Amino acid sequence: MTKNKSFIEIQFNSPFKIKAAVSTRMGGESGGPYSSFNLGKSSGDDLIPVNKNREAYASWYGANPGKMVFAFQCHGSQIETVGSPGEFTDVDGFMTQTPGLLLNVSIADCFPVWFHDSVTGWIGLTHCGWRGIAKGIHKIQVQKLIETGSKIENIQVVIGPGIRLCHFEVGGEVAECFPLKFIRESETIGKFFVDLPGIIRQDFLDLGIWQKNIEDMDRCTYCEPDVFYSYRRDGGVTGRMMAGIMKIQ
Numbered sequence: 001m002t003k004n005k006s007f008i009e010i011q012f013n014s015p016f017k018i019k020a021a022v023s024t025r026m027g028g029e030s031g032g033p034y035s036s037f038n039l040g041k042s043s044g045d046d047l048i049p050v051n052k053n054r055e056a057y058a059s060w061y062g063a064n065p066g067k068m069v070f071a072f073q074c075h076g077s078q079i080e081t082v083g084s085p086g087e088f089t090d091v092d093g094f095m096t097q098t099p100g101l102l103l104n105v106s107i108a109d110c111f112p113v114w115f116h117d118s119v120t121g122w123i124g125l126t127h128c129g130w131r132g133i134a135k136g137i138h139k140i141q142v143q144k145l146i147e148t149g150s151k152i153e154n155i156q157v158v159i160g161p162g163i164r165l166c167h168f169e170v171g172g173e174v175a176e177c178f179p180l181k182f183i184r185e186s187e188t189i190g191k192f193f194v195d196l197p198g199i200i201r202q203d204f205l206d207l208g209i210w211q212k213n214i215e216d217m218d219r220c221t222y223c224e225p226d227v228f229y230s231y232r233r234d235g236g237v238t239g240r241m242m243a244g245i246m247k248i249q
Helices: 047-061 130-135 137-147 196-207
Strands: 007-010 018-023 068-072 079-081 086-089 093-096 102-107 111-117 123-128 155-159 169-171 183-185 191-194 214-216 241-247
Touching (some): 018 047, 047 241, 068 093, 102 123, 111 137, 111 241, 130 137, 137 155
Antiparallel strands (some): 093 123, 102 241, 183 191
């Protein structure tokens, strides 16, 4: 497959044909602080380049632009089981068995987490910000897969790029939502750094997901300004990447 700087592809060990990736900020039509592959319609960017970028995004997956699933994310824990395209309100995750249906979440520091059951063929994708992680959205996704008949040893997960321990500095009211082992004191009094992907990974292990079936891309959105948008680094004036997953027909 030809490499494309606008996408970082995800691979699963599976008999099913799965296409999954996270977009980067490179290779698109947007300008200024949104340069250049901005996919966020609510980011403040001109919608003309955003729509062109979205067309290129769908084309890379080989997806029908009319068969895509989007969410108006709310940093919650609601996961929608979908069988048809659409835009869903107050949802931060999706799962499906339907071929040709492209699931998407929008990110710019929060973590995308992909899920796949290599036996049943289910796929899933969640948007994991600190609020969603505190509410256990990633754990809820695993439970929903189990409820469909998945066995824990067949579930594969991938933790995507997001803001990591090095830059996720928060106050005590946020830090206290998480186990102490994932918190580091900051040099700033009353501030702490939190290891969000470490929490996700440990939760998966505690649920019984096999270590070999957990992949962490180990990429920090804040640390790579040429590759990723970062809401915190860019003071909120920035674009959005998208993570997607589709079972190919």
